[in-house]
Amino acid sequence: MLRKMPGAEVQGVVSTTPDTSVVFSPMVVKTPAIVVIVVWLWRLVAGLVKAVWRHPVACVLTGGTTTLVSLLGWQTAVIVWGAGVSVVSSWAGLWPAAGMRWVVWPALSWWRWVWVYRRKWRSVVAVAGLGRVVRGRGYAPDLVRVVSDRWVDRVTVKMLDGQSDEEYADASGNLAHGFGAAGCRISSPKPGWVVLTFPRRDALAKVVAARPYPDAPVVTTVDVGMGENGRPYRLQVHGTHVLIAGATGSGKGSWLWSVVRGLLPARQVGLVRLWALDPKRMELSFGRPLFDRYAATPEDCAEMLEGAVKVMQERADRYAGVRRSHVPTERDPFILVIVDEVAFLTAYQQDKALRARIMAALATLTTQGRAVGVGVMAALQDPRKDVLSIRNLFPDRVALRLDEPEQVDMVLGDGARDRGALADHIARDPADPSVGAGVSYVRLENAPDPIRVRAAYVSDDDIRHMVLQYSTVSEAV
Ligand SMILES: Nc1ncnc2c1ncn2[C@@H]1O[C@H](COP(=O)(O)OP(=O)(O)O)[C@@H](O)[C@H]1O
Ligand SMILES: [Mg+2]
Structure with a gap:
């Protein structure tokens, strides 16, 4: 607060501006010592309670050790610690999975919390522009929890009131460099909170082998590869449409074939029909017997898409007023149009009439096919704006390696790259096509946060085996 000081020169305060007789100086308010002490104590107690609440095990261990040392001497404390460590490590050795879960990962999380995140937190968030100074007092977002596993650290943060997760997305590069990670992905599980995911080791560095055939016929979701947590990733195929975009050699084929592979048992019992459109004749022709319908020339493709629209409309007529969603049966199998x-059928198609037919059929299928069990899964090489007039028709999208940073948002939607979908940074090695191939960012309709996944590589031998095992099937639709 400022207060006017009349007659400043008289009191010995010299104005810096020669002709002014009036200067301002801060008023000093003396706070009683007792108030300072109470505030101080309050902060101390609150800090202690928070520490115990957030780190109960560490606090119990520290408190217990201190008590032991003071009551029984440090020799006893060393013996107790030694016994404790050997009991816990032999238990963890006998049950390694439980040992990792209850001992190793919590200990690592705690260590990463202390050494990496807590230690640098204030400075990194300040430099990244996520802290604030209000009336001379500094505020930083609250570092609440760190959970580490084999691959990543997940850091839960309570944002400052009034902040948005977009600010964190904008600062993801600063955060990644600040905490020494290769990247940082942002997600917001609930209002006011963000989770920062820092990868430590890449679970997706190695090629993922083709997934085993499912034991039972499944239609809804298909195991297509591996997620960043090292666990199988299941992609929903029924009740949605999927667009897969990536540069040449990025591994679009591995997505298509992994989905086909996972649906084969269901196809064999008649719950799924696979229709293939292969205008380049380079990909799907290899497994021709696995498809109930196959088209390569643009005319045939247009006809097939229109055929799918007919099936869809016939079902819609039958379902109207009877049911609102599709359950795959032998009579009404799920039809996946692959x-x-x-772009060979849309943007690059010279024949305008044909292109219009194809676009119309695709748009009809993607806008009305979900509820009646007709799905479209399309691969796209060139995600330029004109090619992507169809992008918004696909609720779920996958970006493999892309050439330009701008293409990421073109494929996955606005803000995807800021949220960590660095599809333009996916590794590549001209000498080894498998490097980075199949690595993708998936953005689902109901979740704004991109997920990093590597599609399983279905080799030519795998496809041959699939053909041998599954090419006979009940009568096609
Ligand atoms: N998921 C994957 N894992 C490892 N290598 C892959 C994967 N997918 C593809 N590859 C390698 O990359 C090459 C190109 O893949 P392909 O699917 O034909 O790319 P695209 O169709 O995107 O041009 C393949 O021949 C294979 O060697
Ligand atoms: Mg291809």
């Missing part, structure tokens, strides 16, 4: 290189 399109490789969709």
Whole structure:
């Protein structure tokens, strides 16, 4: 607060501006010592309670050790610690999975919390522009929890009131460099909170082998590869449409074939029909017997898409007023229309009439097919704006390696790259096509946060085996 000081020169305060007789100086308010002490004590107690609440095990261990040392001497404390460590490590050795879960990962999380995040927190968030100074007092977002596993650290943060997760997305590069990680992905599980995911080791560095065939026929979701947590990743195929975009050699084929592979048992019992459109004749032709319908020329492709629209409309007529969603049966199987290189049928198609027919059929299928059990999965090589007029028709999207940073948002939607979908940074090695191939960012309709996944590599031998095992099937639709 400022207060006017009349006659400043008289009191010995010299104005810096020669002709002014009036200067301002801060008023000093003397706070009683007792108030300072109470505030201080309050902060101390609150800090202690918070520490115990957040780190109960560490606090119990520290408190217990201190008590032991003071009551029984440090020799006893060393013996007790030694006994404790050997009991816990032999238990963890006998049950390694439980040992990792209850001992190793919590200990690592705690260590990462202390050494990496807590230690640097204030300075990194300040430099990244996420702290604030209000009326001379500094505020930093609250570092609440760190959970580490084999691959990543997940850091839960309570944002400052009034902040948005977009600010964190904008600062993801600063955070990654600040905490010495290769990247940082942002998600917001509930209002006011963000989770920062820092990868430590890449679970997706190695090629993921083709997934085993499912034991039972499944239609809804298919195991297509591995997630960043090292666990199988299941992609929903029924009740949605999927667009898969990536540069040449990025591994679009591995997505298409992994989905086909996972649906084969269901196809064999008649719950799924696979329709293939292969305008480049380079991809799907290899497994021709696995498809109930196959088209390669643009005319055939247009006809097939229109055929799918007919099936869809016939079902819609039958379902109207009877049911609102599709359950795959032998009579009404789930039809998955698989399109490789969709731009050959749309943007690059010279024949305008044909292109219009194809676009109309695709748009009809993607806008109305979900509820009646007709799905489209399309692969796209060139995600330029004109090619992507169809992008918004696909609720779920996958970006493999892309050439330009701008293409990431073109494929996955606005803000995806800021949220960590660095599809333009996916590794590549001209000498080894498998490096980075199949690595993708998936953005689902109902979740804004991109997930990093590596599609399983279905080799030519795998496809041959699939053909041998599954090419006979009940009568096609
Ligand atoms: N998921 C994957 N894991 C490892 N290598 C892969 C994977 N997918 C593809 N590859 C390698 O990359 C090459 C190109 O893959 P392909 O699917 O034909 O790319 P695209 O269709 O995107 O041009 C393949 O021949 C294979 O060697
Ligand atoms: Mg291809």
